[in-house]
Amino acid sequence: MTDPASLPWLAAPLRDLRSAFDRGRLGHAVLVHGSPGVGGQDLARWLAHLVLCEGAPPRPCGRCASCTLLAAGNHPDFRWIEREEDAKQLKVEQVRDLAAALALKSYRGGYKAAVIAEADAMNANAANALLKTLEEPPPATLLVLVSSRPSRLPATILSRCQRISVARPRTDDALAWLQARKAGTSWGSVLEHAAGEPLRALELEAGGFAELDREMAGSIEQLRARRLDIAATAERWSKNVLERRLTWLDVWLTRTIRDAFARAPALPSPPAGRNIRSLYALLDRVRALRLELDTSLNMQLATEVLLLRAESALAA
Numbered sequence: 594m595t596d597p598a599s600l601p602w603l604a605a606p607l608r609d610l611r612s613a614f615d616r617g618r619l620g621h622a623v624l625v626h627g628s629p630g631v632g633g634q635d636l637a638r639w640l641a642h643l644v645l646c647e648g649a650p651p652r653p654c655g656r657c658a659s660c661t662l663l664a665a666g667n668h669p670d671f672r673w674i675e676r677e678e679d680a681k682q683l684k685v686e687q688v689r690d691l692a693a694a695l696a697l698k699s700y701r702g703g704y705k706a707a708v709i710a711e712a713d714a715m716n717a718n719a720a721n722a723l724l725k726t727l728e729e730p731p732p733a734t735l736l737v738l739v740s741s742r743p744s745r746l747p748a749t750i751l752s753r754c755q756r757i758s759v760a761r762p763r764t765d766d767a768l769a770w771l772q773a774r775k776a777g778t779s780w781g782s783v784l785e786h787a788a789g790e791p792l793r794a795l796e797l798e799a800g801g802f803a804e805l806d807r808e809m810a811g812s813i814e815q816l817r818a819r820r821l822d823i824a825a826t827a828e829r830w831s832k833n834v835l836e837r838r839l840t841w842l843d844v845w846l847t848r849t850i851r852d853a854f855a856r857a858p859a860l861p862s863p864p865a866g867r868n869i870r871s872l873y874a875l876l877d878r879v880r881a882l883r884l885e886l887d888t889s890l891n892m893q894l895a896t897e898v899l900l901l902r903a904e905s906a907l908a909a
Contacts, residue, residue: 594634594635594638595632595635595792596635596639597632597635597636597639598639600631600632600635600770600791600792601762601766601770602631602632602759602760602761602762602766602767603632603635603636603759606636606757606759607636607639609757610623610636610640610643610757611643611651611652614643614644614652615650619644619735619755620754620755621727621730621734621735621736622727622730622735622736622737622738622753622754622755623637623640623735623736623737623738623754623755623756623757624712624737624738624739624740624743624746624751624754624755624756624757625637625640625737625738625739625740625757625759626739626740626741626743626756626757626758626759627741627758627759627760627761628741628759628761628788628789628790628793629741629790629793630787630788630790630791630792630793630794630796631759631760631761631762631790631791631792632759632792633739633740633741633759634708634710634739636757636759637708637710637737637738637739638673638708639653640706640735640737641663641671641706641707641708641735641737642660642663644704644706644735645659645660645663645668645670645671645703645704645706646659646660647659647660647701647703648660658701659701659703669700669701670699670700670701670703670704670705670706671705671706671707672691672694672695672706672707672708673707673708673710674687674688674691674707674708674709674710675709675710675711676710676711676714681714681887682714682715682716682719683709683711683712683714683715683716683719684719685716685718685719685722687719688709688715688719688720688722688723689722691707691709691723691726692722692723692725692726694707695707695726695730695731695734695736696726696731699733703733704733704734704735705731705733705734705735706734706735706736706737707735707736707737708737708738708739709723709736709737709738709739710739711739711740711741712738712739712740712746712750713740713741713742713743713745713746715746717747720746720747720749720750723750724747724749724750724753727750727753727754728753738750738754743756761788761789761790762789762791764784764789767784767789767791767794768780768781768784770791771783771784771791771794771795774795775798778798779803780794780798782806783797783798783802785844785848786802786806786840786841786844797837800837805834805837805838805841806841809838809841809842809845812826813845813907816900816903816904816907816908817907817908818908819904819908821900821904823897823900823901823904824897826896826900827893827894827896827897827899827900828893830896831892831893831895831896832893835886835892835896836883836886839879839882839883839886840883842879842903843876843879843880843883846872846875846876846879847876849872850869850872850873850876853869853872854869868906871905871906872906874902874906875899875902875903875906878899878902879899882895882896882899
């Protein structure tokens, strides 16, 4: 996890939440919502630390017994709930167990706190199981929900939460922060592929984005020359970071279409006479396939069809 105090774009939410807590104005339930790569989960964990800290202000102090337990990951009054590995939803049993734990007396005689990451992954049964805790919260209890798609949460949940929005930082601010973390990296392209989310950009860079970028650009050139082995490429892509590859294609196609209209060069540059309509159709298919990644669709076959369409649209 990242220390939210190190993220300049979180300065205002941190200040407002600390002020609300110090004045006794912090609600028993808080919804932190924003894009996944801007630090929402880090902010939620910090907020739980804030109320559990037993030290002197400014909290969280990072030195008291409670903060030490939190840092070690074994604080008895803190719960972190997230989807189990390979699960598509938060299970109702997870929410029921959390509600039962929050109903108990605090082990340390202070607050009890819990974070539900990806709260929009709750199904109707899980949301209903949480609702009673939100309607009748135990004393000295804080529940923090984190969501990148709050519209998926039931209105009964939303209406009972104090909402904190975490916005993407301005591009210049994000680039300055990334350069301070690791100078010498071409962060502009990485940040674009991370949809402007700095923490996501860090993950992409650490995950070998530069190598993927070179490989994908080479595939584009081969498609343009009709030299790409489509069947072999589809098999490789479908088994190796397909979601990242589709995101790369989404960004590249969007940039290429925009630059074609602006009569500016794109990288790789578009051939003369390119059919913009076919590029839009290809972009639509890329985005549709991204939405189908978690389905039972034969991804190797779907990727092969996509590459055939790409060859038709991109070939000179």
